[in-house]
Amino acid sequence: MxxxxxxxxxxxxxxxxxxxxxxxxxxxxxxxxxxxxxxxxxxxxxxxxxxxxxxxxxxxxxxxxxxxxxxxxxxxxxxxxxxxxxxxxxxxxxxxxxxxxxxxxxxxxxxxxxxxxxxxxxxxxxxxxxxSQNEDRHSRALRRAEAARVRLGWDTGEWGDRPKGMHAKTFERLARIVEDAEAAMDAETIRFLTRLQRR
Incomplete structure (x- = not known):
């Protein structure tokens, strides 16, 4: 069918x-x-x-x-x-x-x-x-952060140490993705709350 x-x-x-x-x-x-x-x-x-x-x-x-x-x-x-x-x-x-x-x-x-x-x-x-094309900015940033966390072996919403055996440059790149994605989520949350206040 x-x-x-x-x-x-x-x-x-x-x-x-x-x-x-x-x-x-x-x-x-x-x-x-x-x-x-x-x-x-x-x-x-x-x-x-x-x-x-x-x-x-x-x-x-x-x-x-x-x-x-x-x-x-x-x-x-x-x-x-x-x-x-x-x-x-x-x-x-x-x-x-x-x-x-x-x-x-x-x-x-x-x-x-x-x-x-x-x-x-x-x-x-x-x-x-x-x-992914239907995602809003917040959801897209969250997906990026969680994908990087999976590779790092970190739990959702958590920060951790560099996994054993992971190259330092790889760790820094993935940690930067998490940091940038969380900053983007915070900015989107602030934009959303600002729009609500203006209504």
């Missing part, structure tokens, strides 16, 4: 790639989806051990046939069955890289991932953002 009903829209901004079921040509290749023409396999998405969406695929010569059911909100289920053509580009160290050619009408863009909708299509055709 694909389609718009199989994803969810984010709040406070554009729908994001994380809200939609994605088909990644690299993951499918590793799973053997393109092993030989005529191979049929299923792919499913699950949450908390429960299947929430699924799709069937058939390998063709330079294409992948998708078949699934989809529906718009309140509409009847519709059977979908179409080909997604593939492209290959050489890698610098030998071998080749596989790509989807976006099947949306008028697109044909070479992409590694397609996202579920009435038709599986590229991020641009669905108008999807990355979740």
């Amino acid at each position: 694909g389609g718009l009903g199989s994803g969810r829209y984010g709040f406070g901004g554009r729908a994001t790639v994380e809200d939609f079921r994605g088909l990644d040509v690299r993951r499918l290749r590793r799973a053997g989806a393109f092993a030989y023409p005529g191979l049929v396999m299923g792919w499913q998405w699950s949450r908390a051990g429960e299947t929430i969406s699924s799709i069937k695929m058939e390998a063709r010569h330079n294409a992948l046939r998708l078949f699934y059911r989809t529906r718009a909100w309140g509409e009847d289920w519709q059977d979908m069955d179409y080909l997604v053509h593939l492209d290959r580009t050489p890698c610098h160290l030998g071998g080749e890289r596989l790509w989807f050619l976006c099947p949306a009408r008028g697109c044909g863009r070479r992409v590694a991932k397609l996202y579920g909708g009435a038709v599986y299509a590229c991020r641009s055709c669905h108008g999807l953002a990355y979740s």
Whole structure:
């Protein structure tokens, strides 16, 4: 089951790639989806051990046939069955890289991932953002600080010493990221409170 009903829209901004079921040509290749023409396999998405969406695929010569059911909100289920053509580009160290050619009408863009909708299509055709693009300044700064803290082995909101074995320059760079991000969060909080006072 694909389609718009199989994803969810984010709040406070554009729908994001994380809200939609994605088909990644690299993951499918590793799973053997393109092993030989005529191979049929299923792919499913699950949450908390429960299947929430699924799709069937058939390998063709330079294409992948998708078949699934989809529906718009309140509409009847519709059977979908179409080909997604593939492209290959050489890698610098030998071998080749596989790509989807976006099947949306008028697109044909070479992409590694397609996202579920009435038709599986590229991020641009669905108008999807990355979740980080919907973040406000405070959330973005918090994410930067916490990512640096994870690398430093520090707990949330805490400061600590340089981890054993970490180069001093790496430590200084990560600690500076935490410091700058916290300063940005403080500045954003002050701006928010100032706006509230002016109302």
